[in-house]
Amino acid sequence: MGETTEEQLHLKKYLLEGLDCADCAVKIEKKLKQEGIDYASVNFAAKSIFLKEEHRSKAQQIIDRVQPGVKLIEEAFLSKISEEDSKRLGKPLFIIGASFILLILGLIFKPALHNTPYSIAEYGILMTSYFLVGWPVLRTAFTNVLEGNIFDENFLMTVATIGAIIIHQLPEAVGVMLFFYVGEFFQDIAVNRSRRSIKALMDIKPEYANLQIDGKIKKVSPESVNIGETIVIKPGEKVPLDGIVIEGGSFLDTSALTGESVPRKAETGEEVMAGMVNTSSLLTVKVTKTYEESSVSKILDLVENAGSQKAPTEQFITKFSRHYTPVIVFGASALALIPPLVVLGATFQEWIYRALVLLVISCPCALVISIPLGYFGGIGGASKQGILVKGANFLEALTELHTVVMDKTGTLTKGVFQVTGVSAKNGFTKDEVLEYAALAEMNSNHPVARSIIEACKGSISSDKIKSYEEISGLGVKAVYKGKEIVAGNDKLLHRENISHENCCDVKGTVVYVAVDGTFAGYITISDAIKKDSEKAISDLKALGVKRTVMLTGDDQSVAENVTKKLGIDEFYANLLPEDKVTKVEELMNQLDNKKSKLLFVGDGINDAPAITRADIGVAMGGLGSDAAIETADIVIMDDAPSKLSTAVSIARHTKKIIIQNIALALSVKGIFVVLGVFGMATMWEAVFADVGVALLAILNATRPLN
Numbered sequence: 001m002g003e004t005t006e007e008q009l010h011l012k013k014y015l016l017e018g019l020d021c022a023d024c025a026v027k028i029e030k031k032l033k034q035e036g037i038d039y040a041s042v043n044f045a046a047k048s049i050f051l052k053e054e055h056r057s058k059a060q061q062i063i064d065r066v067q068p069g070v071k072l073i074e075e076a077f078l079s080k081i082s083e084e085d086s087k088r089l090g091k092p093l094f095i096i097g098a099s100f101i102l103l104i105l106g107l108i109f110k111p112a113l114h115n116t117p118y119s120i121a122e123y124g125i126l127m128t129s130y131f132l133v134g135w136p137v138l139r140t141a142f143t144n145v146l147e148g149n150i151f152d153e154n155f156l157m158t159v160a161t162i163g164a165i166i167i168h169q170l171p172e173a174v175g176v177m178l179f180f181y182v183g184e185f186f187q188d189i190a191v192n193r194s195r196r197s198i199k200a201l202m203d204i205k206p207e208y209a210n211l212q213i214d215g216k217i218k219k220v221s222p223e224s225v226n227i228g229e230t231i232v233i234k235p236g237e238k239v240p241l242d243g244i245v246i247e248g249g250s251f252l253d254t255s256a257l258t259g260e261s262v263p264r265k266a267e268t269g270e271e272v273m274a275g276m277v278n279t280s281s282l283l284t285v286k287v288t289k290t291y292e293e294s295s296v297s298k299i300l301d302l303v304e305n306a307g308s309q310k311a312p313t314e315q316f317i318t319k320f321s322r323h324y325t326p327v328i329v330f331g332a333s334a335l336a337l338i339p340p341l342v343v344l345g346a347t348f349q350e351w352i353y354r355a356l357v358l359l360v361i362s363c364p365c366a367l368v369i370s371i372p373l374g375y376f377g378g379i380g381g382a383s384k385q386g387i388l389v390k391g392a393n394f395l396e397a398l399t400e401l402h403t404v405v406m407d408k409t410g411t412l413t414k415g416v417f418q419v420t421g422v423s424a425k426n427g428f429t430k431d432e433v434l435e436y437a438a439l440a441e442m443n444s445n446h447p448v449a450r451s452i453i454e455a456c457k458g459s460i461s462s463d464k465i466k467s468y469e470e471i472s473g474l475g476v477k478a479v480y481k482g483k484e485i486v487a488g489n490d491k492l493l494h495r496e497n498i499s500h501e502n503c504c505d506v507k508g509t510v511v512y513v514a515v516d517g518t519f520a521g522y523i524t525i526s527d528a529i530k531k532d533s534e535k536a537i538s539d540l541k542a543l544g545v546k547r548t549v550m551l552t553g554d555d556q557s558v559a560e561n562v563t564k565k566l567g568i569d570e571f572y573a574n575l576l577p578e579d580k581v582t583k584v585e586e587l588m589n590q591l592d593n594k595k596s597k598l599l600f601v602g603d604g605i606n607d608a609p610a611i612t613r614a615d616i617g618v619a620m621g622g623l624g625s626d627a628a629i630e631t632a633d634i635v636i637m638d639d640a641p642s643k644l645s646t647a648v649s650i651a652r653h654t655k656k657i658i659i660q661n662i663a664l665a666l667s668v669k670g671i672f673v674v675l676g677v678f679g680m681a682t683m684w685e686a687v688f689a690d691v692g693v694a695l696l697a698i699l700n701a702t703r704p705l706n
Contacts, residue, residue, distance in 0.1 A: 011039075011050035015073040016063075019047050024067045026368065027144075027152070031066045032059060044372050065147055067140070092185050095132050096178070102129035103174050126170040133174075133181035134161065152325060153363040159329075160359040164683060167349050172683045176360055179684075183365075183691030206240035206274060212284070222274070222291040233283045239276040242294045245269065247284035253277040254638070320367075328362035335677060350679070357676035360686040361669055363694075370661040370697035377704035378654030384705075386637040387647045388621070394633040397616050398651035400597045403587055404545050404644065405610075407580075407602035408552035408562060409447070411620055412536075412641060413527040415603070417451035417509070421524035425501070433521040435460060437513045440478040440487040443468050448509060449476075451525055452487075473553050473576030475511070486514040489555065491574060493519070509554050529565060532642040537566050539645035543652075549587060551580050551610070580610040588615070601636075601644065618644065654704045661697040668693045 019025060025044035032040040037059060042049050049072075051059050056072060063070050106126040131138075134157075141154040157180050164173035209222045210232040217232055222240040225231060230246070233239055239252070251263040254276050263279055266272050272285055274294035291297055336355035340346045375392035382389050389395050409415050422430040438456035441449035442465060453460075466479040474495065475488015486496055493500050493512050500512060500519040509525040537548055550571040552559050559573035572583055588598045600607075600614035611617030612631045619632035620639040636643045672689045675681035681689075 012053050012056075012074070014049055014051055014056070016042065016047045016049055016070055017073045018070045019044065019067070024070070028063055028066050028070070031062050031147070035062055037062075044369075065143070068143065092181075096182055096185065099129045099132040099174070099178050099181070102126070102132070103171065103178060106174065107171055122170065126174050130161070130165075130170075130174045130177055134158075134177035137177065137180070153365055156325065156329070156359045156363055160356045160683070163352060163356045163359075167352055169353065169683070176683050176687045179687045179691055183687075183694060186691075186695055206238040209240035210234065210237075222294075225287055225291065227287055227290060229287050231285050231287060233272075233278045233285060235278055235280055235282065237278055239272050239274050239278060239285070241274050241285075241287045241291055242272070242289040243285035243287045244271055245283055246286045248282050250281040250283050251279050253279050324364055325362065328358065332356070332358045332362075353683075354676055354679055357681055357683050357686045358673060360683055361672040361676060361681075361690055363690050365690070365694045367662060367665050367697075369694065370665075370701040371658055373698060373701040374654055374658045374661065374704065377657075377702050378650055381654075381704045382647060382650045385643065385646050385650070386640075387643055387650070388635040388637065389647070390633050390635075394616055395651045395654060397597045397633075398599075398648050399655045400595050401543075401545055401599055401616070401648055402591055402596035403547040403549065403598040404540055405549045405551060405584060405587060405598060405600045405614070406568075406641070407600075407607050407610075408550055408554060408559065409527060410603035410639075411601055411607075412533045412550065412562065412566065413529050415447050415527065417447050417525045417527050419451055419455035419523055420526045422521065423524070424521040425519055426521075428515070428520040430521070433513050434523065436480075436485050436515055436520060437487045437511060437523055439465065439480045440476050440485040440513075442478075444470060444476055447527075448511065448525055452511065452523060473579070483516050487511055489553075489574065509558050529562065530639075530641060532640050534566050536641035536644055537568055539642060540648070541567075543645055543648050545648075546592075547587075551575055551583055553577075577607075577609055580607070581613050584610045584613050588613075599644075601641070603639070618647075650704065657700055657703055661700055664700075665693050665697055 016025075016028075019028075019042075025042045028049075029040055029042040032042075035058075037051070037055055040049060040051065040059070049059075051072075060072050063072070102125050106122060106129065137154045137157050141152075141158040144152060144154060157177065161173040161177050164170070164176065206222050208219045209225050210217045211220045211225055212230040212232055225241055231241065231243065235250070245266050245268050247268060249265070249267040252266050252272060254264050254273075264276075266283065271288075272283070274291070274297070332355040335358060336348070336352045339351045340348045372392070375395060378395050379389050379392065382395070406412055419434070422434050424430045424433050428436075434452070434456050438453045438460050441452050442460070444450075464481055466482075467477075469477045471477065471488065471492060474492040475486065478485050478487075486492060486498065488511065490500075490502060490510070490512060493514060496514070496517070498514045498517055498519055500514070509527065511523045511525065513520045513522065540548060548567075548569045550559060550563055550566075550568050552562075552571070552573055553575050554573055556573045559571045562568075563571040572579075575583065584598070584600055591598060597615040599616040599618060600610050601618035601620070602608075602611055603620035607619075608631045611619060616634065617632045618634045618636060621635040621637040634647060636647075668689055672681055672686055676686060
C-alpha cells in the first residue's frame, strides 16, 4: 500500500501502438526512467503507459530511439485491440512465404555449387531470404547498440546468424532468422489472443443511454449524461449509468459485475449499477453518478491498468534477464575461443558453431513475455468472478496470506439493522427512550441511527435541535428543547460520567441513552450475519490461512457472539477507527516472517485507514463506501466475504502457472545448452526449442482466464 496512484500524479493513459515485444517494453520503461520520467510503468499486456501530458513529446522521442515504430496513441487498449489485431497479417505472411521459398531454392542450388563455396548465386538467394526476415532484428540490434542496450534477443540473433554466415553456414543462418521471425509472429498472435479474451470478458461497456427529455427519448453517449437526469432502460439493454429506480421494476443480470448468475430484483427506490443488464421490464432511472464515476467505468479502468503494478516475480525475472543474457554472451565467447586453444584437435569452426547454438537457445523471450501475461490472465479471471484486483503485486501477495482481519458490520454482517428491544430506566418510558435516541440521531447516516429513526413511530422533527455533535466511534450528542441528549456506546457514557448499568449479556448492538446526565435506558439493535460468512472463514482456513481476526466498534458481547457463530479465531471490540489501525499494525508485527502477508477487509469510510495500512486491503464494492473502494487493493463487487477464498485460489493458480512457465523455459534451455556445448544440437534444433517453449509458455499463461 501507499504507492503513488495515476490520479495523484494527474497522468494520462496512452496506448503503445506497435508494441509486440515484452523485452522492448522493459527497455522502454528503463530508458524513460533513466531520462527523468521516473514514474513511468509500461504495461506490456495492455500495451499501455501512463504519462503526464507535458512529457508525451519527450517520451515519444525516447521511444523512437529505443524501439522505432512504437507510437503513443490517446486511446484505451480495449477499444483498439480488435482493430489492431486484424491488420498487418498479410505483410508478415508474405515475408515468411517469400523467405521460405528462397531458402528452399538455396538448399536446392547448394549441392550443385558445393565446389564454389562463395558462389554469387548461393549468396544472392540465401542472403535475400536472410534480409527479408532478419532486417527488423538487425536494425533493432544496431539501434540498441548505439543506445547502449546491447544484450537482448535481437543482439543474440544478430551475432549468432552473422557468425553462421562467417563460418559458411548460410542455410542455418537463414533458418534461424526465419524461424525466429515465425516464432515472433505466432507469439504476437498468442499475445493478442489473450488480450481479446480480456476484451470479451470485459465487454460490459454500454454503448448508449436512452435520455428522457420532455417526455421524449433520445439516444446519447453515456459520457454526455449528467447527474440528476433521467434515463430509460429497455429490456435487453445494459444499464449505462449508476442511478436510482424512480419508476418500474425488473430483474437485472449482474454477472458481468459480480460473477453471480442469479438475477437481482430492482424496484422503485433501489440502486442500479452501470454494466448490469435489464432482462424483463422497462425501468426509469435517475442518474446519481457521471459515467467516469460509474461502476462499469471503474471496473474497466481497474482491469486495464492493473498490470502497471508489477509483481515481485515479474520484477525479479526482468532483472534476471538483464544479467542472464550478458552471462550467456560471455559464456559463448569463452566456448568459442578457449577449447580450440587448449583441446588437442579442436577447431575454431566447430567450437564457434557450438557457441552460436548457445546464443540461439539463450533468448529470454519465453520468460519475459509469459509472466506479465500470466498475471494479466489472473486479474482477468478474478474480474470474471466479481473480484477486482488493482495490480499483479496484490495478486501475488495473496499467495503468501497468513492473517485475515475483518470488520464486522457490512463485511461479515448485512449492515441492515433493526431495533429488537427497548429498556427504560429511571422513570423514563420505552417510547421516550426511543424518541430521544431518534432525535439525537436525526442528522447521522450511520445504519444504527437509521434503524432507530425508522423504529420511532411518532412524528419527530429536527427543527428544535439546537446543536449536534457526532463523536467518532462513540455516538452522538444533541440539544433538544434545552435538554442535552447523549446516545451511544458504553464508552460515551463513561466519558460523560453518566452512571448506568452495563448490558454485557444483551445479544446485539446496544445504544445507551441519557437525558440531562440521567441514564434513560438502552436500545438493542440486531444485525443479521451474511449467509456465506461462515463459509468464508472455513474456506480461508482450508486454504491454510493461519489466523482470522475480527475488529469492530461494537460491544464485547455482540463481537463475542458473532465470533463464536463464525468460527473466527479472535476478536477485538469497542474499537475506534484509529484503534483499528493500531491493532492492524500490532498484528502485522506478529507475522511469522517478512514474506507473510496480512489482509484487512472492510466496507465503511471508517475502515479506509486500516485498509490502507494492511499489506492487502480489500473493500466490499456493492455496499462499501467510495473511500474504502478507492483505497483498497482488491474490491469484491457483490459484498460476499466468501469471494476472499476465491481470490486466494485464483492467485495461487496464477502463481502456479507462472512457476510452471519459469521451470519450463529454464529446463528446456538448460537441456539444449548442454546439448549445444557437447555438439549434440544444431542451430535448427536450438531455434525450434526457443520458439516452441515461448509459444507453450504464452498459451499456458492464458489459462488463469478460465
